[in-house]
Amino acid sequence: xxxxxxxxxxxxxxxxxxxxxxxxxxxxxxxxxxxxxxxxxxxxxxxxxxxxxxxxxxxxxxxxxxxxxxxxxxxxxxxxxxxxxxxxxxxxxxxxxxxxxxxxxxxxxxxxxxxxxxxxxxxxxxxxxxxxxxxxxxxxxxxxxxxxxxxxxxxxxxxxxxxxxxxxxxxxxxxxxxxxxxxxxxxxxxxxxxxxxxxxxxxxxxxxxxxxxxxxxxxxxxxxxxxxxxxxxxxxxxxxxxxxxxxxxxxxxxxxxxxxxxxxxxxxxxxxxxxxxxxxxxxxxxxxxxxxxxxxxxxxxxxxxxxxxxxxxxxxxxxxxxxxxxxxxxxxxxxxx
Numbered sequence: 001x002x003x004x005x006x007x008x009x010x011x012x013x014x015x016x017x018x019x020x021x022x023x024x025x026x027x028x029x030x031x032x033x034x035x036x037x038x039x040x041x042x043x044x045x046x047x048x049x050x051x052x053x054x055x056x057x058x059x060x061x062x063x064x065x066x067x068x069x070x071x072x073x074x075x076x077x078x079x080x081x082x083x084x085x086x087x088x089x090x091x092x093x094x095x096x097x098x099x100x101x102x103x104x105x106x107x108x109x110x111x112x113x114x115x116x117x118x119x120x121x122x123x124x125x126x127x128x129x130x131x132x133x134x135x136x137x138x139x140x141x142x143x144x145x146x147x148x149x150x151x152x153x154x155x156x157x158x159x160x161x162x163x164x165x166x167x168x169x170x171x172x173x174x175x176x177x178x179x180x181x182x183x184x185x186x187x188x189x190x191x192x193x194x195x196x197x198x199x200x201x202x203x204x205x206x207x208x209x210x211x212x213x214x215x216x217x218x219x220x221x222x223x224x225x226x227x228x229x230x231x232x233x234x235x236x237x238x239x240x241x242x243x244x245x246x247x248x249x250x251x252x253x254x255x256x257x258x259x260x261x262x263x264x265x266x267x268x269x270x271x272x273x274x275x276x277x278x279x280x281x282x283x284x285x286x287x288x289x290x291x292x293x294x295x296x297x298x299x300x301x302x303x304x305x306x307x308x309x310x311x312x313x314x315x316x317x318x319x320x321x322x323x324x325x326x327x328x329x330x331x332x333x334x335x336x337x
Contacts, residue, residue, distance in 0.1 A: 043094050043095075044094065044095075045092060045093070045094060045130060045133055045134075046092075046093045046094070046096075047090055047091070047092050047093075047133075047134060047137045048090070048091055048093070049088050049089065049090060049091070050082070050089040050090075050091050050101075055079070055082060055083065056079065058089070058091065058098060058101075059075065059078045059079045059082055060075055061098050062078055062089075062101055062118070062120065063075040063078045065100070065101075065120045065121065065122055066078070066118075066120055067254060068122070068123055069120065069123075073253055073254065074231075074251075074252065074253045074254055076229075076230075076231045076251075077231075077251065077253065080225075080226075080229055080231075081118075082103070084222060084225050084226070085105050085106070085222065086105070086106035086108070087103050087104060087105045087106065088103065088104050088141070089101055089102075089103045089118070090102045090103065090104075090134065090137065090138055090141075092121070092130060092133075092134050099121060099122050099125045099130070100119075100120060100121035100122065100125060100130060100131075100134060101118060101119070101120060102116070102117075102118060102119040102120075102134050102135065102138045103116075103117060103118040103119075103138075104116050104138060104141075104142055105117065107149070107217075108217055108219055108222070109215070109216055109217040109319065110216070110217060111147055111317055111319065112143070112145065112146045112147065113146060113147040113148070113149055113317075113319065114142050114143075114146050114147070114148050114149075115148075115149055115150065116138060116139075116142075116148060116150050117150065119131065119134065119135065146316075147314060147315055147316040147317050147319075148166075148314065148315040148316070149312065149313070149314045149315075149319065150166075150312075150313055150314075151173055151310035151311070151312055151313075152166070152168075152310060152311055152312075152313045153308065153309070153310055154309050154310065154311055157311055157313070160313055164315075165315065166313040166314065166315055167313060167314055167315075167318075168311050168312070168313050169311065169312040169313065169314065169318045171291065171311065171312035172291065172292045172293075172309065172310075172311055172312075173289065173290060173291060173292065173309065173310045173311070173312065173330070174289075174290070174291075174292040174295055174296065174299075174306060174307075174308070174309050174310075175287060175288070175289040175306070175307040175308050175309075176287070176288050176289075176295060176299040176304040176305060176306055176307065177256070177285060177286065177287040177288075177304060177305055177307055178285065178286070178299070178302060178303055178304030178305055179283055179284070179285055179286070179302075179303075180274055180277060180278035180281070180286055180302060181278060181283070181302070182275055182278040182279050184278075184301070184302055185271055185274065185275040185278065193239055193240050194237055194238070194239060194245060194268075194269060194272050195237070195238050195239075195240075196235050196236070196237050196238075196272050196273055196275075196276040197235065197236055197238065198233070198234070198235060198236075199227055199234040199235065199236050199247070203236050203238070203242075203244070204224065204227070205220075206242075206243075206244045207223070207236055207244055207247055208220040208223060208224075209244075210244040210246075210247065210263070211223060211247075211263065214263055214326050214327065216319065216320075226249065227249070231251050231252065232249050232250065232251045233249070233250045233251070233280060234247060234248070234249045234250070235247065235248055235250075235273055235276050235277070237264065237269050237272055237273055245264065245265045245269045246262075246263050246264030246265055246269045246270065246272075246273055246326075247261075247263055247264075247273070248261065248262040248263070248264075248273045248274075248277065248329070249261065250277055250280065250281070250286075255285070256284065256285040256286065256287060257281055257284055257285065257286045257287070258286070258287050259274075259277060259286055259287065259288050259329050260289070260329060260330070261290075261327070261328075261329050261330055262274070262288065262290070262327075262328040262329035263326050263327060263328070264326065264328060265326065267294075267297070267298065267328075270298065270328045271298070274298075287307075288304070288328065288329040289329055289330055290327055290328050290329040290330050291327055291328075292309070294327060294328050295328060295329070298328065
């Protein structure tokens with residue numbers, strides 16, 4: 001799938017990127033747990049907000065920075081993200097040269113909540129105090145009344161509890177990658193009443209309602225754009241009466257595919273959706289990223305490899321979400337489930 005991560009990643013990174021690579025979990029943890037920062041004098045760092053007219057140019061550079069770290073993402077997704085989701089993208093520059101960025105995203109839920117992520121630097125500027133400077137700048141420019149959420153790699157939780165006053169939740173996320181074999185799905189179960197079909201205009205409003213019940217807020221405008229952006233494929237699971245039982249969206253990144261999200265009323269529905277995905281992409285690699293308890297059995301059954309583990313943290317208020325049966329792969333770094 002993706003090449004192994006060869007370069008050191010930043011020590012105090014949220015690691016809030018909607019992408020992954022097939023390096024081992026231990027490799028990520030080892031490289032992430034060095035909390036030392038290089039405090040040598042910086043070159044003059046200028047931080048500013050990205051403007052609309054430069055989005056195409058800058059997102060190409062951001063995508064390259066992400067992939068230089070081994071996170072295996074595509075420009076289509078990065079451009080879509082910064083075009084569609086309300087955000088502020090902070091550009092870190094030296095002598096007008098883009099060396100890094102960070103972003104705050106509006107989750108769109110009723111409780112005003114910002115998701116902080118996409119903190120990335122070019123290789124030659126990592127492991128210095130540029131990250132700290134940029135992170136503090138972003139934090140200082142967020143509305144102090146807003147809740148902040150993020151997914152933190154587990155070994156770094158004590159650091160964020162002490163230094164950033166974040167609190168951990170019970171939401172434990174794991175990323176898995178591997179090959180889905182259609183022959184491995186057992187269709188002999190009594191699920192013949194479940195049909196999996198491509199999303200259509202007729203199903204769209206029902207999917208919006210289904211999604212809102214899980215996400216805790218309506219995001220029909222975002223989903224309509226996501227389903228019709230040209231680089232995604234979405235399947236919907238329905239019963240004999242046309243009731244939506246789940247859905248999943250698939251898109252291609254460099255060297256693999258992402259399943260983002262996978263929502264289903266139980267494991268049997270999730271398997272139906274994944275069987276359809278397996279038929280679509282043949283023997284290509286895929287990645288799932290979601291609640292550990294929901295994913296672990298499914299991943300083990302199909303020999304998928306564990307990549308990394310995170311815990312959801314927050315500053316003011318935890319966001320309750322119906323994880324027990326519905327969420328098998330979250331919809332991305334900025335859509336918090």
